[in-house]
Amino acid sequence: MLLDVxxxxxxxxxxxxxxxxxxxxxxxxxxxxxxxxxxxKTTIFNLLTGFIKPTSGKVFFNDNEITxxxxxxxxxxxxxxxxxxxxxxxxxxxxxxxxxSYYLHPKSGFLDIFFNTPRYLRNETYAMxxxxxxxxxxxxxxxxxxxxxxxxxxxQKMLGIARALAVKPKLLLLDEPLGGLxxxxxxxxxxxxxxxxxxxxTVLIIEHNMQILxxxxxxxxxxxxxxxxxxxxxxxxxxxxxxxAYLGEQHAA
Amino acid sequence: xxxxxxxIMNGLVTSAMYILVSLGFALLLSIMGIFNFAHGAIYMVGxxxxxxxxxxxxxxxxxxxxxxxxxxxLFGLFLEKFCFRPFMGNAxxxxxxSIALIFILETGANIWLGGWTRALPSFIPGVxxxxxxxxxxxxxxxLIIGAVLLVLMTLLINKTTIGQQMLAVAQDKTGAALQxxxxxxxxxxxxxxxxxxxxxxxxxxxxxxxxxxYMGDSILNKAIExxxxxxxxxxxxxxxxxxxxxxxxxxxPVFISSALSETIVLVIIMVIxxxxxxxxxxxxxx
Amino acid sequence: MLKNPFVTGRNKTVYIYxxxxxxxxxxxxxVSSTFYIHILILSFIYVIAAGSLxxxxxxxxxxxxxxxxxxxGAYVSIYLSKFLGVSPWISMAxxxxxxxIIALIVGIPFARLRGIYFTxxxxxxxxxxxxxxxxxxxxxxxxxxxxxxxxxxxTDSKIPYYYFFLILVTVCLIIMFRLEHSRIGxxxxxxxxxxxxxxxxxxxxxxxRVLVFAIGCAFAGLAGAGLAHYSLVLSQSNFNLxxxxxxxxxxxxxxxxxxxxxxxxxxxxVMIPEMSRSLKDYVPLLFAAIMLIVLFTMPKxxxxxxxxxxxxxxxxxxxxxxxxxxxxxS
Numbered sequence: 001m002l003l004d005v006x007x008x009x010x011x012x013x014x015x016x017x018x019x020x021x022x023x024x025x026x027x028x029x030x031x032x033x034x035x036x037x038x039x040x041k042t043t044i045f046n047l048l049t050g051f052i053k054p055t056s057g058k059v060f061f062n063d064n065e066i067t068x069x070x071x072x073x074x075x076x077x078x079x080x081x082x083x084x085x086x087x088x089x090x091x092x093x094x095x096x097x098x099x100x101s102y103y104l105h106p107k108s109g110f111l112d113i114f115f116n117t118p119r120y121l122r123n124e125t126y127a128m129x130x131x132x133x134x135x136x137x138x139x140x141x142x143x144x145x146x147x148x149x150x151x152x153x154x155x156q157k158m159l160g161i162a163r164a165l166a167v168k169p170k171l172l173l174l175d176e177p178l179g180g181l182x183x184x185x186x187x188x189x190x191x192x193x194x195x196x197x198x199x200x201x202t203v204l205i206i207e208h209n210m211q212i213l214x215x216x217x218x219x220x221x222x223x224x225x226x227x228x229x230x231x232x233x234x235x236x237x238x239x240x241x242x243x244x245a246y247l248g249e250q251h252a253a
Numbered sequence: 254x255x256x257x258x259x260x261i262m263n264g265l266v267t268s269a270m271y272i273l274v275s276l277g278f279a280l281l282l283s284i285m286g287i288f289n290f291a292h293g294a295i296y297m298v299g300x301x302x303x304x305x306x307x308x309x310x311x312x313x314x315x316x317x318x319x320x321x322x323x324x325x326x327l328f329g330l331f332l333e334k335f336c337f338r339p340f341m342g343n344a345x346x347x348x349x350x351s352i353a354l355i356f357i358l359e360t361g362a363n364i365w366l367g368g369w370t371r372a373l374p375s376f377i378p379g380v381x382x383x384x385x386x387x388x389x390x391x392x393x394x395x396l397i398i399g400a401v402l403l404v405l406m407t408l409l410i411n412k413t414t415i416g417q418q419m420l421a422v423a424q425d426k427t428g429a430a431l432q433x434x435x436x437x438x439x440x441x442x443x444x445x446x447x448x449x450x451x452x453x454x455x456x457x458x459x460x461x462x463x464x465x466x467y468m469g470d471s472i473l474n475k476a477i478e479x480x481x482x483x484x485x486x487x488x489x490x491x492x493x494x495x496x497x498x499x500x501x502x503x504x505x506p507v508f509i510s511s512a513l514s515e516t517i518v519l520v521i522i523m524v525i526x527x528x529x530x531x532x533x534x535x536x537x538x539x
Numbered sequence: 540m541l542k543n544p545f546v547t548g549r550n551k552t553v554y555i556y557x558x559x560x561x562x563x564x565x566x567x568x569x570v571s572s573t574f575y576i577h578i579l580i581l582s583f584i585y586v587i588a589a590g591s592l593x594x595x596x597x598x599x600x601x602x603x604x605x606x607x608x609x610x611x612g613a614y615v616s617i618y619l620s621k622f623l624g625v626s627p628w629i630s631m632a633x634x635x636x637x638x639x640i641i642a643l644i645v646g647i648p649f650a651r652l653r654g655i656y657f658t659x660x661x662x663x664x665x666x667x668x669x670x671x672x673x674x675x676x677x678x679x680x681x682x683x684x685x686x687x688x689x690x691x692x693x694t695d696s697k698i699p700y701y702y703f704f705l706i707l708v709t710v711c712l713i714i715m716f717r718l719e720h721s722r723i724g725x726x727x728x729x730x731x732x733x734x735x736x737x738x739x740x741x742x743x744x745x746x747x748r749v750l751v752f753a754i755g756c757a758f759a760g761l762a763g764a765g766l767a768h769y770s771l772v773l774s775q776s777n778f779n780l781x782x783x784x785x786x787x788x789x790x791x792x793x794x795x796x797x798x799x800x801x802x803x804x805x806x807x808x809v810m811i812p813e814m815s816r817s818l819k820d821y822v823p824l825l826f827a828a829i830m831l832i833v834l835f836t837m838p839k840x841x842x843x844x845x846x847x848x849x850x851x852x853x854x855x856x857x858x859x860x861x862x863x864x865x866x867x868x869s
Contacts, residue, residue, distance in 0.1 A: 075741040083736065089732045091732055113723050344601070352787070360823040360824045477659065516670040
């Protein structure tokens with residue numbers, strides 16, 4: 001089991017944002033995390049990646065506990081993520097965004113960097129080459145020298161994924177990667193997800209867009225901070241609780 | 254006994270003045286995100302404007318006081334519209350602006366009146382004696398005016414619409430805007446208010462002590478201390494912070510040298526900050 | 540061969556700097572006026588301070604207590620050299636080191652604060668440091684200042700000081716340049732743009748911010764100590780809030796976004812008070828005038844002026860709109 005979440009909870013003052021969520025993810029899967037707005041999905045992401053500390057519960061990654069560790073440590077363990085809002089280094093170019101993200105692998109020492117040693121130069125060349133490859137993968141090669149903040153929305157989303165891939169994640173957390181994309185861009189993104197799965201990267205996606213259900217091996221549905229369903233895409237699609245959450249009471253029957 | 258009552262009186266007076274200045278400073282910081290370096294200079298200008306009306310133009314001191322409050326209020330509106338509003342959101346530009354302001358105001362005052370201190374005549378001469386308790390009318394008046402104003406401020410913030418709007422913007426600008434609050438109008442009001450309060454404090458202190466172009470510098474330091482101590486983003490906390498700093502500054506020099514008491518206050522605050530950087534009443538803003 | 544955006548390569552601006560250094564090296568041979576030599580020495584010292592202030596700002600933190608750290612360096616060096624008899628050369632180095640350590644210690648709780656609140660805390664620390672230093676008036680001269688600071692050179696001539704500080708500022712600037720234009724500096728700039736994104740790629744943003752703060756303050760301590768052993772006379776006005784404000788003004792007017800910014804800003808603004816002794820009272824007004832002109836007309840500061848002027852002629856410099864981006868890409 002790649003990711004094991006037990007009893008994850010978070011409350012802010014009186015508000016119970018996430019309540020006793022359990023989840024297991026095996027490697028090589030694409031897993032969907034669905035639920036209506038405000039259900040707590042991004043909060044769960046933030047809890048998993050260390051941006052918020054849980055009130056209770058435990059998270060295990062590759063059998064190592066990562067509960068409440070700092071974000072940079074979790075990134076080093078092999079979890080990458082994208083963000084819904086402000087997802088990029090806005091003052092860097094597209095290429096710089098990805099090259100910058102090669103912070104962990106390979107890691108150059110302070111002295112190596114300062115004195116421009118051959119090892120540092122080798123690492124940087126490697127980062128460059130890998131970045132170009134990733135940009136090719138996500139289709140952003142032509143805009144590599146554009147400032148990130150000038151990119152149209154769809155491109156920015158792809159750049160977010162490109163950036164997260166630089167961490168060489170075993171688990172990739174994507175927060176609404178299809179948000180605001182047109183049909184072509186959605187198809188393109190979904191194809192990339194399949195390619196990533198082939199490369200052995202496990203993906204956990206938060207999404208509203210029900211199209212991803214077709215691509216998911218496994219889906220977890222959340223409402224009001226609680227898990228309401230956990231199973232294959234088919235099971236979840238038919239689950240009355242899920243239907244009620246999205247469409248309202250009358251459709252459930 | 255007399256020392257104790259004098260101490261308490263001095264502590265209260267100093268606190269009141271500090272709170273008046275710090276409140277304005279905190280409002281500007283929270284509402285507009287501006288670190289107004291020139292706030293001490295505005296305090297000083299308030300005193301100078303009163304001086305200008307009363308001594309240079311010979312107008313009745315009380316009338317001068319009121320006039321200068323009005324003038325400073327208008328100045329606040331001017332400041333907000335032409336100096337602060339264009340640079341909202343750009344911290345670097347705000348910094349240049351407020352530093353440029355302090356240069357202009359202090360140098361202007363210096364050139365106009367020269368660096369030697371002037372005296373602003375007291376509003377009420379004479380001494381009030383009540384049993385063992387003796388204080389100049391001036392000091393007593395300062396306390397009364399200060400206290401009344403602070404009560405008015407509290408009422409304004411808590412009970413009026415515009416006051417609540419200021420508080421809303423201070424706590425969450427985006428949320429407030431979404432609620433339909435006119436940010437510019439609120440900011441203008443807050444700036445005018447801050448300038449008027451600083452003017453009152455400046456005039457009263459000038460009458461108590463004396464007037465010189467650089468008297469704003471130490472007040473700015475105190476305002477910063479109060480705001481840091483009370484806490485990031487807290488408006489109400491300024492009352493407590495001001496009280497603490499005011500009393501410390503008024504009482505400590507009686508027992509130890511004033512340089513040492515300055516340092517002790519700073520060290521106390523630094524220690525608190527090292528353990529709790531957001532201050533006594535502050536909250537995490539990021 | 541693609542150029543890695545973060546590896547320093549042959550840069551045209553490097554040639555400008557080299558040319559400048561050569562001119563400065565030859566300057567005393569051509570100009571003998573001690574007045575100009577003195578102004579240049581002060582510029583060198585303050586460029587170290589302003590440049591390091593700007594270095595800290597690459598991580599998104601603006602320090603308003605930088606002069607306070609200069610003061611720490613100065614007073615530590617004075618204590619070691621004047622009262623303990625250590626050679627000023629050694630005391631300067633130790634002072635810079637001690638300033639580094641102090642900055643590391645206070646930098647950790649300070650870094651928990653962001654944006655304007657970090658600035659407030661550093662401002663406050665500058666006030667506090669100065670106040671504590673004045674307490675030890677036996678060693679610091681208190682409010683009125685201290686004289687008789689041991690000099691770096693035993694001669695009265697300013698020339699050795701000129702060359703020493705020219706070499707010192709060049710070395711410091713090379714270090715700062717290297718830091719900024721490498722992955723180290725790029726990490727700091729990443730942190731400045733987004734703590735969240737930086738953390739998500741494995742950057743310990745708290746650690747990095749403390750690191751750059753400490754390094755910057757160490758340079759300030761060095762500059763302060765240098766000032767002490769050059770001026771031989773110091774007072775609290777060298778390291779008070781106003782002094783910190785002046786440093787910020789040097790950086791902002793010169794242009795905080797560019798490496799050359801603090802150099803240009805310091806060079807111009809340090810000159811002004813020295814040149815207009817008779818108009819001493821009006822100097823702050825002149826500063827204010829320059830600041831307002833730059834504020835309202837030059838968004839990138841003085842250093843950005845060439846690019847700004849070029850931008851009036853070429854649209855491309857303003858960056859592409861998203862539509863243009865898509866058009867270019869297809």
